[in-house]
Amino acid sequence: MPREITAFSNPLVKRVQALREKRHRREEGLFLAEGLRILTEARETGRVPRFLFFAAASAAHPLVRALVHAVEAAGGEAVETTPAILSKLSGKDNPQAVVGVFDQFETRLDQLDRGAASIFLVAERLRDPGNLGTILRTGDAVGAGGLILVGDCVDPFSVEAVRASMGALFTVPIVRTGWEEFLAWLRGGPGQLVGLSLQTEHDYRAVAYAAPTFLLTGNEAQGLPDDYEAACDLLVKLPMLGKADSLNAAVATAVMAYEVLARHR
Template sequence: MNRPAGAPGRVKEISSAANPIVKQIRLLEKKRHREETNSFLAEGMKLIIDAIDNGWRLKTLIHAASARDNEAVTKLAARAVALGADVIIVPERVLGQITRRDNPQMVAGVLERRFADPARLSPGPDDVWIALDRVRDPGNLGTIIRTADAGGASGVILVGETTDPFSTETVRATMGSIFAVPLARMDTDRFAGFAGRWPGQIVGTHLEGSVDYRVPDYEKGPILLLMGNEQAGLPGDLAAMCTTLVRIPQSGRADSLNLAVATALCLYEARRHAFPISDGARS
């Protein structure tokens, strides 16, 4: 539904999954189509509201016809139209086909992808950034983005060929945090230059790390946490960029931790000084 720039959105009711608009939205399941259209799909009223509140561009709002009398949905639809987004109203079965869920939420949205410009990243002295090398699992990436939000990380950098942060699985796993955490992408060469200019510590997790992850003085920032991928860990060229290689001690039979868990441990340790224990929490 093309229209002049700045014009309000339009409302359209669609009854069939064979409709060309619905077909285009369903194609967002594919990474290539997300890249070609610079768009992705998010589900749930809270996520769509979070996206709008954080300045993300909503292109299309989709809601179930059964929710047309829901006051909250009506207000969101009016807000979407005022922002220039189109609103399409579909039967629940069509919404289920769009989201590939048997019991879909009553609202979904097509949004414009957004990445931070690597050239404009300027870490402050108290910042903690997370860099992920070739992360493969959408659930891991989504969980890390959610953890970065909760733990107060300044952003996440994706190094090399990674899973798409805007895949439906990743967006679901972030629980809305994708709209609050800056994401940047870099190939290995560009990241090497970025790391070479980093003004603080670069702490990497490594099986051969000689320092317990709780030992570094993380208050001497900014901190860049560098995490290897799920299968191979941190490769030698990236390990060489680190000022400190740390390890997370283990006592059981497992030979490694899940990437999202390891990242959470390191982030919260690096940010420990930002979460003082109040007197009330000690009782």
């Protein structure tokens, strides 16, 4: 039976709300995800929240009932609550019907199966959580075998990243690693490392891509360091016809990923 919480001062509410901060997420090893669609997708991939908050008004919804059932069967706790508390937890004026608290999870490099997909995404010092989530979502759409985060990237379990991923956080394996470790692993098997750069003459449409392709995107403001570019098998550029000479990092990654997908098909 779900318990009911209606007080902002409830210790569990305070604890869950604190997960909006990176420090608390790291200490607890937990993170927040919200929305019926995303939590249902998570459940279908076998991830069930440890705590599930749902609005009393949504209690009869079949998907909410299925989530409550799954949470309780897995030994978690379902909590019926108010829209105001859901709003507090999600940080949004119009909260979703459900907020889930999940255990963080991670894939190790040696767990990635490079035969399982023809594209892998690699991001280096990605700083914007929206970009990270959007890249995960693109990764899901192109059937990427994983997103490899190199160096000091933004937390993939931040509320903004999870939200922007629209559920892809649960479907695309995420690896966090260092550059040297990544390179050593990459060179231990087949794989073409393709870097996105402004300092090359290779147009992205005029080159050959070998599967599996590892698409490397650099930091939003600075792009890739020179020695990272030097380690790539291929550098490619996207045409820039405008005055700004730049693209959003998640956009550039997606244009490249769809090109590689089309060429592999």
